[in-house]
Amino acid sequence: MIGIFMLIIGLVIGSFLNVCIFRIPREESISFPPSHCMKCGTRIKTYDLFPVISYFILKGKCRKCGDKISIRYPLIELFTGILFLLIYLxxxxxxxxxxxxxxxxxxxxxxxxxxxxxxxxLKTTRSGMAIGVVFVIIAFFNGNSYLPFIYGGVLGGGVIGLIVLATLGRGMGTGDIEICLLCGLFLGFKPALVMLFFSFVLGGIIGVFLMVAKKKSGKYAIPFGPFIVMGTFIAMFYGEQIVNWYLSLMIIG
Ligand SMILES: [Zn+2]
Incomplete structure (x- = not known):
């Protein structure tokens, strides 16, 4: 029951995240006006009420002008819903x-x-970091270990920071430092190692693949942020297991 509840909450919040993804780069308010068709401006009422399902009821089109609604919106809602369910499990x-x-x-x-x-x-990374700090403070007052989270943030931000310095900001930038710091702060030190490892491995593999596929030169900018995000999701679910498994190999070796 709680699992289904988490899934539905995730779908609804995913709908709000779509609004953020669309409006933050356009410097628009994320609370007003409510979701509307990009073409004719008609408010998409049913779509707000039933994420994903409404997309299919509307057949991916605006009810009034018939303009296509991107499949990306229900996909992000579904992804958020499933993610919330998995986090609960x-x-x-x-x-x-x-x-x-x-x-x-x-x-x-x-x-x-x-x-x-x-x-x-920066308003997205900074608000995230502020919430991360709140969780560190909560851990402190609950008498739980809180230092690993500070170390995780320093590790994440520090490693990317050194790379930015060494490469003079070609490739990665301050935005990547902030994302990695944010993720490390939430994950803690050991899972942050896993996060970094998978960010670089996935970034390397997919980056090379994209360059070959698109025949782009070395100048072709591939954002690194999405790889940090993927690395963080892996670390969130399997971080501790991966570190422990690795350590057990070291001991046997
Ligand atoms: Zn329309």
């Missing part, structure tokens, strides 16, 4: 459930905007 009814659903919202928005525009908007 992994963490149960704990503080981590709130923490990682919040992180996921930031990651989806930051990753998609980076993919669309190759820009990272």
């Amino acid at each position: 992994k963490f149960g009814l704990t503080l981590d459930l709130i923490k990682f659903t919040l992180l996921s919202c930031f990651l989806i928005v930051i990753g998609m905007i980076d993919l669309d525009t190759t820009d990272v908007y």
Whole structure:
């Protein structure tokens, strides 16, 4: 029952994330006006009420002018819904459930905007970091270990920061530093290592593949943010297991 509830909450929040992804780069308000058709401006009422399902009822078109609505909107809603469900299944009814659903919202928005525009908007990363700091403070007052999260943030931001310095900002930029710092702060030190590892591996593989496929030169800019996001999702679900598995190999070796 709670699982279904999380799925539905995720679908509804995914609908809001779509609005953020579209409006933040355009410097528009994310709360007003409500969702409307890009072409004729008609408010898409049913679509707001039933994410995903409404898209198929409307057959992917605006009810009034028939303009096509991108399949991306229901896909992001579905992705958010499934992610929320998986986070619940992994963490149960704990503080981590709130923490990682919040992180996921930031990651989806930051990753998609980076993919669309190759820009990272500081208001998105900074608000995420502020929430990350709140969770560190909560851990501190609950008597839980909080230092690993600070180390995770320093590690994430530090590694990308060094790369930006070494490459004089060609390729990665300050936006990537902020995303990685944000993710490290939420994940903690060990999972942050896993996050970095998979960001670089996926970025390397997919980056080379895209360059070959598109026959672009080395100047071709591929945003790194989406790879940090993918690395973070892997670390969120499997970070501890991967680190422990790796350490057990070291001990046997
Ligand atoms: Zn329309």
